[in-house]
Amino acid sequence: MKSFTKSFTQQESVPEAGIDAAIEVMRSGRLHRYNTLPEELSETDYLELEFAEYMGVPYCLACSSGGYALHIAMRAAGISSGDKVLCNAFTLAPVPGAIHNSGAIPILVDAAEDYCIDLDDLEAKAASSGARYLMLSHMRGHIVDMDRIMAICDRHQLFLIEDCAHTMGASWKGKKSGTFGDIACFSTQTYKHINSGEGGFLISPHDDVMARAIIYSGSYMLFDRHQAAPAKPAFDHIRYETPNYSGRMDNLRAAILRPQLKDIDNQCRRWNKRYQILENILKQCEYINIPKRPDAEQFVASSIQFSLPSFSRKKIISVVEECQKRGVMVKWFGDDEPRDYTSRYDSWRYIEQMPNLPKTERVLSILLDMRIPLTFSEEDCLLIGEIIVEVVQG
Numbered sequence: 001m002k003s004f005t006k007s008f009t010q011q012e013s014v015p016e017a018g019i020d021a022a023i024e025v026m027r028s029g030r031l032h033r034y035n036t037l038p039e040e041l042s043e044t045d046y047l048e049l050e051f052a053e054y055m056g057v058p059y060c061l062a063c064s065s066g067g068y069a070l071h072i073a074m075r076a077a078g079i080s081s082g083d084k085v086l087c088n089a090f091t092l093a094p095v096p097g098a099i100h101n102s103g104a105i106p107i108l109v110d111a112a113e114d115y116c117i118d119l120d121d122l123e124a125k126a127a128s129s130g131a132r133y134l135m136l137s138h139m140r141g142h143i144v145d146m147d148r149i150m151a152i153c154d155r156h157q158l159f160l161i162e163d164c165a166h167t168m169g170a171s172w173k174g175k176k177s178g179t180f181g182d183i184a185c186f187s188t189q190t191y192k193h194i195n196s197g198e199g200g201f202l203i204s205p206h207d208d209v210m211a212r213a214i215i216y217s218g219s220y221m222l223f224d225r226h227q228a229a230p231a232k233p234a235f236d237h238i239r240y241e242t243p244n245y246s247g248r249m250d251n252l253r254a255a256i257l258r259p260q261l262k263d264i265d266n267q268c269r270r271w272n273k274r275y276q277i278l279e280n281i282l283k284q285c286e287y288i289n290i291p292k293r294p295d296a297e298q299f300v301a302s303s304i305q306f307s308l309p310s311f312s313r314k315k316i317i318s319v320v321e322e323c324q325k326r327g328v329m330v331k332w333f334g335d336d337e338p339r340d341y342t343s344r345y346d347s348w349r350y351i352e353q354m355p356n357l358p359k360t361e362r363v364l365s366i367l368l369d370m371r372i373p374l375t376f377s378e379e380d381c382l383l384i385g386e387i388i389v390e391v392v393q394g
């Protein structure tokens, strides 16, 4: 019987250039982003400039985590207590958590068969709720039809915050994911596309939003030291009106991230090669459904999702267990009990007036998920695919 022995949580090591740069920062003792010599830019300054350049946007703020970036994105958007924010019901816990942290009320929108936000439900709830904000998760790297999203945002005057935790390096019709919205947030947590343990980015083309985000992030009155930032006049009033919610990036993490960012497009290609191998094997199995991805979506697949439409809950639990016995870690998003990184929306019990979302429940009840760390070779992916198919076929 085939089995697999590598770890699904083992990422690649930090590039040597990042290790050297991190040691240099430690030798200097100047770990704080504003602790620079005269005329010196910090690693964090360079990282922000380089990420802005990579994204093709004017501004970037590096901060302490992706969830933190989402929280100050909401604050910088002007969201306050009691405001309604539309968001995917199928997302990760930091998203409703960030909405809760800003005092706003999440309006959960159904998941569609392709794992993206359900655009008909979004349109209906945008109209019926009167919400003025949409927090859109490109969950597990699946990019919804962005042309339709922008049309819905336009029709309902929605302020769009993109959660790009799984789409760093991805595009829709050649336009980078994260450049559609009024704000976009990224994560550099270990299991995302670049790894500093913890970390995140916030980008926005709006001067006032960016100025607020920078003050929120904990810039003291050193905001004018930011390089990938609007000019000083943008801070004139904002500096007095915006509280400091310290959540800065530090130079050690920035040093680790810079060489990874340089290499990201290559890493994305390596993920997609592995994904393609897995997808090709899995889709040959008659019980496995993998929704066809639109040509417009230039995705980065650091994980794979597939459905078992004809399987009962009991049968899915046994697939997960059998795979695990053979060393293959698949997760089930339909589980009653939140485990690891999975959780069904109804486990976020702090949300008042939890809606009933039978469609989302149906999608999640048959949805399996697996990480594809780059420490797996292409042969490893072949073997993993074969094991899953064998297990599913019983």
Ligand SMILES: *Cc1c(COP(=O)(O)O)cnc(C)c1O
Binding pocket: 065, 066, 067, 068, 091, 092, 094, 095, 137, 139, 140, 163, 165, 166, 187, 188, 189, 199, 200
């Ligand atoms: C990881 C993740 C985030 C942000 O997470 P942090 O751990 O706070 O960096 C946000 N949204 C989604 C969908 C994620 O997977």
